[in-house]
Amino acid sequence: MPADRGQAGPPTISEVAREAGVGRATAARTLGGYGYVSPELRERVLAAAEKLGYRANALARSMSTGVSHTLGVIVADIGNPFFAGVMRGISDTSRARGFDTLVLSTYEDLEEEVAATNVLIDKRVDGVILSSAAVHRKEVAHIKAAIDRGIPVVLVDRAVPSLELDTVVINNRDAARGAVEMLIEAGHRRIGFVWGPPATGVPATRRGLLTEASRNLWTDGERLRGYLDALDDARIPFDPELVMVGRKIEERATEEVARMLALPDRPTALFCTETDAVTGSLRALRAAGLSYPRDIALIGFDDSAWAAVMEPPLTMIEQPVHELGAKAAEVLLDILEGAEPRREMHVLTSRLIVRSSVAPPGR
């Protein structure tokens, strides 16, 4: 029970400082919960605050407004230019509507994602945009926890099938299918897929491969399905030897493409599902003394300034990265402003930028 100070109005920070016998700045830091204060001084300030019945302004302010006008963004990899573009879209839209954005990166680690979600709850963000590494039903407790605490969550780039949430994605399956169809139309039938699911050892069957994929990232599975769709339509038999497996890093893509190039019936085209898969593949081509598009055709995700200045320039899939972020922010801000969550897939369309990395096989 606070002591009666025998005067009107709530106690001020200066009064607490006087009572504690410390400077005003020390009292402000302690009561504001920011900055360094020695344990001894902190204790004195807290005791004085307790005695006078001091109540921090920051909390009072946050309690009176209810919203902090801050969105939290959790991305899988802040170092991927794709996510950088998405974040720019989120930031532009949020700023225009009066919200700041805090970003955390999980580096594709589910534990980090759980920790990041807790940080954002703790920092009292109003809503979260999440590009999740979660796939299974048992991996989504942290997302549910945020929602249960009244923090709406919108997913971006990656669907989490076991959660019914607003989700903003691109047409991954169609985009992959379209690219592989272009290779098939140019005459290719041996088309390498870089990169696939992180299995150990090549799954012998198509079903095995899809099972592996479904244990992993949603986008990866969708792109693999698009590749298979195109092969099926053209009645090209699936060859597991032409699918990269293993860790999704540039070095591994180089190794796997080198392996494919050493096959008796080597691929005449490559479809690369990531920027690092493209550069990893190009390293393998150079090591093997092969040039594109003469010796091998190539199409990749995601378009960049570099892809355009390569010699010859690369045919690439361009994702609407800014739009992905802007749409996710829009959906989330609408919910914060009272709209009912629609709990649906918002599918944006990618674009195949045709340049000069595809030619017929065996020229």
Next chain:
Amino acid sequence: MPADRGQAGPPTISEVAREAGVGRATAARTLGGYGYVSPELRERVLAAAEKLGYRANALARSMSTGVSHTLGVIVADIGNPFFAGVMRGISDTSRARGFDTLVLSTYEDLEEEVAATNVLIDKRVDGVILSSAAVHRKEVAHIKAAIDRGIPVVLVDRAVPSLELDTVVINNRDAARGAVEMLIEAGHRRIGFVWGPPATGVPATRRGLLTEASRNLWTDGERLRGYLDALDDARIPFDPELVMVGRKIEERATEEVARMLALPDRPTALFCTETDAVTGSLRALRAAGLSYPRDIALIGFDDSAWAAVMEPPLTMIEQPVHELGAKAAEVLLDILEGAEPRREMHVLTSRLIVRSSVAPPGR
């Protein structure tokens, strides 16, 4: 003055909820300051909290520990792979020492930087790592405000000359000088500088150029000085026509290199100080029908996977991006754990990765 509830111990959220006649979750959201609560219900909860003398746990926790174990990072452009690498370094080091990191991007806008600093103060981070767009004495009030509130600030990538703060940078001037020296040693005397200060119209004199540069980013000025150092040492006269000016965007680099290539005495080499300056320059070369290194030599900042797979691969300056971030986090965490700020420049060394984009002129 809180009402006496006639019982021991502080009131709980459930008691506040009961008093307000709302669900526990609604009371928790209101009192925790997160999530949406309708204005009417919020008012009832706050009145009940006031009546019972409820004090939020989050604040109590933050007040008792003093630190939130969160670092704030403000970068100029989250979309620049350079900053992505720096952030990874910050994040790895912080996590290893038990701190989470919140990132905000200012997109090179000083007003955004001020807003971002206020957000981080508001979110009670323990310290801030800042890559500032500030140059002038009058632009640093927000940084001083954070420090005055007990939040230590460490600068990364860019020094702010008017502030005495721990600052982690690379040897920009020496790195630029070394690259230009390599071009001079290969026989070049007409060396274009892409990009320079954002002046309108080419400053006629060397002094004018340096004045423009000092009004702008510290890194840009340092790299320009390194370029001039190398010219001076080789007694090559400075030609303002060979320095790009204007907005620092890829399109502008393309325009400016095109302008230089149209000069009667065109450059035989280019030194590019940014990734976008490299790709912008390459676009101009292609448009002019010129190939490197045969028609023109080229060295650029910053090395990337793409630069290595170009044909021929590019000679590039590699910045120790991860180390930059790691060092900045280390210095900041040391301060948070009681070390005296050393207020010094921590200078890390870049590396010139020699590949195949430099040949003698006029081959």
